[in-house]
């Protein structure tokens with residue numbers, strides 16, 4: 001496949017990898033159906049942020065593709081904390097909804113931590129409930145019988161399915177947001193993965209120095225072009241997770257900008273495009289969490 005950039009880095013193709021995962025999941029959904037079980041994914045979307053609207057729409061399209069029921073709770077941007085909590089309580093009580101997510105970010109004025117804590121941990125399709133994050137902290141090796149955060153899981157699957165060995169690798173994560181930076185180190189540092197992780201953020205004194213020492217750079221800062229070619233060690237693997245909306249000065253149109261600057265493709269060995277890299281993987285691993293929860297509830301999965 002030809003890379004969408006001019007350099008020599010190979011493409012970590014999230015679109016194709018996510019399609020392969022969805023095909024595997026569709027088979028498992030059929031097996032659940034033979035036992036009379038149909039998984040159902042719910043989404044709670046508050047407001048009309050165009051990015052969030054598109055991501056949620058994509059999640060429902062994915063559900064249709066793999067045979068999962070999808071349930072929507074769309075609330076206006078003016079929704080109060082009590083209205084968001086009421087939507088959560090409805091999905092907690094709905095037997096057709098076996099897992100659900102609250103699309104982040106929430107509008108200012110809604111307390112995201114309180115909202116995430118209200119989710120029934122057994123229906124937490126994002127793996128962001130404190131009980132499930134706590135299990136990840138407690139269980140540093142061996143199987144985990146609870147959902148894992150989707151984007152961190154997607155990053156790891158994207159690399160391993162392209163044959164990248166993580167054992168012993170020095171990984172530099174840039175960003176400390178709730179969906180990626182704060183939990184990805186917990187997954188990468190598990191005994192089965194065995195990577196060593198450095199988490200950088202806006203308070204890091206020498207970001208370039210940290211990035212330069214890394215075999216793998218995972219940037220989820222949401223800061224366009226923060227990772228430059230000069231910072232990246234030759235041959236490093238680079239995952240561009242950050243998403244910012246910018247107006248292209250040439251076309252005047254809004255477009256997605258990642259964290260990775262032009263030219264990184266000249267030094268990296270592997271690079272994830274953005275879009276087309278980690279985004280589709282996040283969606284595929286969300287479906288995996290839903291299917292696995294249904295398998296656990298049915299006794300198919302230990």
Ligand SMILES: Nc1nc2c(c(=O)[nH]1)N[C@@H](CN(C=O)c1ccc(C(=O)N[C@@H](CCC(=O)O)C(=O)O)cc1)CN2
Nearest residue numbers: 054055101102103104105150179275276277279280282
């Ligand atoms: N509850 C959650 N909220 C958010 C999460 C999350 O994991 N759980 N992560 C991000 C957004 N996100 C998931 O919801 C997400 C981001 C990107 C994509 C995606 O498929 N992107 C496409 C481009 C799509 C487009 O912009 O048209 C790509 O990269 O190719 C899916 C999901 C914040 N919120």
